Amino acid sequence: MSAPVPGFARNTQLSTRIAAHLLAQIEADGLTTGARLPTEAQLARDFGVSRAVIREAIAQLRNEGLVETRQGAGAFVADMAARPIRLDAPQDMDSRAFQQLFQLRAPLEVEAAALAAHHRSAADIVRIKAALARFDQPEESADSSVAADLEFHRALAQATGNPYFVQFLTAISDRIAHVILAARAETPLDALHAQTRREHAAICAAIVAGDARAARAAMRAHLAGGAQRVGLQLDMSD
Amino acid sequence: MSAPVPGFARNTQLSTRIAAHLLAQIEADGLTTGARLPTEAQLARDFGVSRAVIREAIAQLRNEGLVETRQGAGAFVADMAARPIRLDAPQDMDSRAFQQLFQLRAPLEVEAAALAAHHRSAADIVRIKAALARFDQPEESADSSVAADLEFHRALAQATGNPYFVQFLTAISDRIAHVILAARAETPLDALHAQTRREHAAICAAIVAGDARAARAAMRAHLAGGAQRVGLQLDMSD
DNA sequence: TCGCGTTAATTTGTCTGATAACCTGACATA
DNA sequence: TATGTCAGGTTATCAGACAAATTAACGCGA
Numbered sequence: 001m002s003a004p005v006p007g008f009a010r011n012t013q014l015s016t017r018i019a020a021h022l023l024a025q026i027e028a029d030g031l032t033t034g035a036r037l038p039t040e041a042q043l044a045r046d047f048g049v050s051r052a053v054i055r056e057a058i059a060q061l062r063n064e065g066l067v068e069t070r071q072g073a074g075a076f077v078a079d080m081a082a083r084p085i086r087l088d089a090p091q092d093m094d095s096r097a098f099q100q101l102f103q104l105r106a107p108l109e110v111e112a113a114a115l116a117a118h119h120r121s122a123a124d125i126v127r128i129k130a131a132l133a134r135f136d137q138p139e140e141s142a143d144s145s146v147a148a149d150l151e152f153h154r155a156l157a158q159a160t161g162n163p164y165f166v167q168f169l170t171a172i173s174d175r176i177a178h179v180i181l182a183a184r185a186e187t188p189l190d191a192l193h194a195q196t197r198r199e200h201a202a203i204c205a206a207i208v209a210g211d212a213r214a215a216r217a218a219m220r221a222h223l224a225g226g227a228q229r230v231g232l233q234l235d236m237s238d
Numbered sequence: 239m240s241a242p243v244p245g246f247a248r249n250t251q252l253s254t255r256i257a258a259h260l261l262a263q264i265e266a267d268g269l270t271t272g273a274r275l276p277t278e279a280q281l282a283r284d285f286g287v288s289r290a291v292i293r294e295a296i297a298q299l300r301n302e303g304l305v306e307t308r309q310g311a312g313a314f315v316a317d318m319a320a321r322p323i324r325l326d327a328p329q330d331m332d333s334r335a336f337q338q339l340f341q342l343r344a345p346l347e348v349e350a351a352a353l354a355a356h357h358r359s360a361a362d363i364v365r366i367k368a369a370l371a372r373f374d375q376p377e378e379s380a381d382s383s384v385a386a387d388l389e390f391h392r393a394l395a396q397a398t399g400n401p402y403f404v405q406f407l408t409a410i411s412d413r414i415a416h417v418i419l420a421a422r423a424e425t426p427l428d429a430l431h432a433q434t435r436r437e438h439a440a441i442c443a444a445i446v447a448g449d450a451r452a453a454r455a456a457m458r459a460h461l462a463g464g465a466q467r468v469g470l471q472l473d474m475s476d
Numbered sequence: 477t478c479g480c481g482t483t484a485a486t487t488t489g490t491c492t493g494a495t496a497a498c499c500t501g502a503c504a505t506a
Numbered sequence: 507t508a509t510g511t512c513a514g515g516t517t518a519t520c521a522g523a524c525a526a527a528t529t530a531a532c533g534c535g536a
Binding site: 175 | 290293294297298301302303319321322323324326328331338339341342344345348349353400401402403405406409412413416417
Binding site: 039040041055069070071072073074075 | 516
């Protein structure tokens with residue numbers, strides 16, 4: 001039922017190991033939502049370390065959303081359903097990892113375009129068109145060009161009315177943009193810029209028209225074009 | 239360029255406030271990857287708190303993947319591209335949030351099915367069939383039935399060969415399953431169980447056959463059926 | 477001059493003990 | 507019953523110290 005919680009592997013800190021140990025102990029004891037953990041002093045005795053280390057370990061579990069602490073009361077197992085979802089990026093972002101990240105992003109962008117075509121509000125359309133307009137200034141740095149690109153996709157995600165799409169697509173686009181900027185900091189982007197603008201305009205038109213099917217197709221074309229632009233081959237079947 | 243980092247709002251701990259302050263200061267100073275933060279002693283003086291609080295604040299940033307610390311060397315701004323992606327679940331998982339979570343999951347499951355049909359290995363097929371076989375025991379608790387369901391979807395995600403799909407779909411399915419189990423702990427699931435098994439079998443067959451289009455369709459049918467089973471209406475266009 | 481151990485200063489990691497802030501349950505009282 | 511008070515326990519924060527690791531300067535020999 002419970003998935004392994006990432007984030008405890010790379011670090012070999014004492015507090016990190018104890019956090020992992022503590023988590024295993026919680027699961028082994030079958031502690032569920034609301035169950036109380038032993039006191040810090042007790043845990044310090046059990047593990048044979050100082051209370052400071054125990055506090056750091058519990059703080060890690062708290063940051064993962066696995067436990068909650070209340071001053072004067074204790075530490076309690078948090079509601080697992082409300083635990084934040086975490087996606088670990090690789091330590092070395094090679095081309096393979098980059099392609100896999102793009103592969104994860106693609107279907108979400110396509111679906112977001114379709115949802116946006118269905119649920120867009122007047123305010124959404126204003127935001128999307130504003131983001132599109134930022135592309136019309138022809139001469140800009142690569143940095144601001146990418147920023148405008150991100151803003152367009154963010155506005156689109158917002159138009160889905162689903163905050164998860166906003167959070168996730170924003171985060172994943174941000175990582176991808178970072179990689180692109182780091183890789184090719186000094187590449188002429190003029191023609192690419194214009195092409196990107198055309199693709200964005202097509203997506204925007206489909207969303208304004210409320211045509212989900214066209215929005216999907218336009219987004220697929222945009223992603224395929226973007227992948228090609230950064231030297232990536234992507235199978236966008238269906 | 240940089241997205242706001244979630245997770246600092248609800249908690250009013252001193253160390254949490256200082257972590258947020260510290261992060262704002264990093265961004266304001268334009269510190270990029272590899273830049274070194276002031277020493278703990280210095281920060282303790284600056285903020286007028288003890289070193290323990292500073293350590294907890296830095297530990298939070300470290301857990302968010304924003305900084306890295308090396309004993310003897312100092313604390314450094316981490317590579318933003320490698321920062322883990324985090325998706326905050328809502329504090330109260332109402333039906334609306336549940337529907338939105340399902341809406342996020344659906345296109346990823348569909349894409350995963352298509353990717354699995356393309357990239358499945360012999361070992362993948364074995365795992366998927368094994369997960370399918372676990373469904374054949376008719377009499378089980380609702381808990382074990384959901385567990386078998388999760389295992390099937392996990393095996394499918396694994397067959398994509400993309401670890402991001404595994405991580406994300408596992409996590410999101412886990413949350414959804416928790417909600418389902420909590421909501422209807424005591425509901426007869428016999429007919430539903432059989433129906434789920436049929437849908438899984440259809441997906442499995444399409445993947446084994448290497449037919450991505452059929453896998454997509456079968457997964458869409460499965461998700462639509464699952465949504466209906468938990469009393470959710472889902473527009474699965476395209 | 478260049479390479480290479482050695483050393484000293486700096487910094488994070490851990491330990492110890494203490495105090496403040498807070499929560500919980502028992503108890504007394506009206 | 508309802509309420510206020512109190513005592514004990516727990517987490518949050520503070521202060522100081524030592525251990526462990528890194529870094530850079532230094533001296534020395536080739």
